[in-house]
Amino acid sequence: MALRNPPRNTIAKDSINVWKMTAAIFMIFFWLCLIGVTVAWITFEFPYGYLMVAWGIGILSTYVFVFLIPKLRFKRWRYEVFEQEIYIQHGIVMRTRTLIPMIRVQHVDTKQGPILRKFNLASVTISTAATTHEIPALMEEDASQLRDRISTLAKVDEEDV
């Protein structure tokens, strides 16, 4: 039954680390700025109230973006490839479930950035004539298998569109 149950397959567990790392890189920039501001603040002896707020926000957002969100995201991310269609679920606050019929798939790509490569992961991008969908972090061999599988399934049964 369509969309009643979540898809079966989870993505690679290391996706958590990938997202952690990506978030951490952004947070490092944030912290560098914050430290710079703090030093300036102390040298010019401004009142400390605002500084405390800024540090509070920094610590909270670091926790949320680096530690909390990647885990939740992994938990929610599911996919399943049937013969006739692809079924994807993602989204922490807004849970999104997507159906992509095989005959609408135009092409499938695998992609690998530096962080994904470090963990031997790759992402799979599925494109239709109107949308693109990404399954973000799969084991390298799973990703290429999935890509090949989808592209063979997609080839069957061409209709005029």
Place this chain on the structure above:
Amino acid sequence: MSEQKRLHPAVILFDIWKVLKEFLFFIIPGFVILSGKVLVYYLLILLGCFIIIIIFITISWYRYTYRIEKDELRIEQGIFVRNKRYISKHRIQSIDLTQSVLHRVLNVVKIEIQTAGGGKGAEALLQAVPKQEGERLRNDLKHFSEPSIKSFEHERPSRPSEKISNKRLWIAGSTSGGFGAVLAVLAVVFSKLEQIIPVEIVNNIVEWIMRTSIVLMSGFILILLFILWVLGVMGTVIKYGNFTITKDDDELLITRGLLEKKQLTIPLRRIQAIGMKENLVRQPLGYVSVFAKVAGGSLESGEDFSTVLFPIMKRSEVERFLQIFVPTHAEVEERPLLKLPKRARKYYLFRSMLPALAIMAGLLYAIPDYFGLSIVLVVCSIFFGSLQHQDGGFCLHGERLTIRYRTFSKVTMRIHRKRIQAFEMKQHKLQRLDNLATIKVSIIGMLGSGNHYTIKELDDEEARSIAEWYSFQTE
């Protein structure tokens, strides 16, 4: 027709004019700044450049040839680098002939040829060819299954055709929501005026306006609105004057425009969805406009992000019209839409009130005198929110999904299952507790991007029933 042909020599003039227009900006300051001998040199250099440009344009006109050979349109061009572009007849999606006023004087047409590739693929633009030649070219390049039949076009039974009446055109103009666009243009003009007119004069005028009574002010506003309305009517009349739609086997032919005649061809099989739009003024009068979403359409027709099939007609005439022109999307009998559940109402109200409340808070903080104005705004937002809730809905029938939604105008879309590229169902925490879900269907849009249609806060069981209808997996 295999001999090489050149464009109408008027192209040389067009191109020179185009170059001049672009450089005028750089040339004029020279006249103002320079003087004496320097000015003479400047003029000489300009003259030299100008002559070189003319020579180049003439050569490139000379080198630009086209011909039809082996079912291909072959265009060759380029002065230093020869560029050959062969476009197969079978890849051509649309051939549009347009005429500007200048074109009409010279009795030439501009031909735009679009292929499936969309934005970057092989496309051709023939700037100006003699009118008869243009029409012949179009007939030659049209690919139909039986080209022999095609050439006896005149002997075939009359093709269904419909032309907009003057009365309808007038109604369309006076009820068009074009106000907004005109208003924006005027706002830009005024903001520019402010830069040109000295500040003191502006201040004096403002002071004078402040002193005159409210009655006079509202009188002015009324006159301004009236002018805007007249401009809106004129805009529509110019755009949709002589609007004619003709059905020709498997394509629709649309011509429109009072001053500049535009022609558009829509192959029926590229229609992704049919829509009906009712704005706030037309809806109570029972008028709708009918449009089509066409895959890979030309930029020219993308001005409304869709192609208008007929600018205005009575709601009761729509089915008959579709029956004739797009029978695949006609509805034989009226089917009621499944409405949104009552519990969805609060989400709609919340969404539409949020910006109004924000403005209210801002006004209360900054200029408390205008607080009354924000109350009007909030009332309007409540009105719109409940309308949006009331109008949302869908209907499944056979292979067709009909959805209706409102942002400002009420839009009804009819989409076939095989045109839907992907289906999405979204729920956030609160929606899940309320058993509501948002759905999104995607179809092919202009230039390779998608069109997405969303209905928010459907009953989640009903949302799932759409998913099941759409799902290709049988298990």
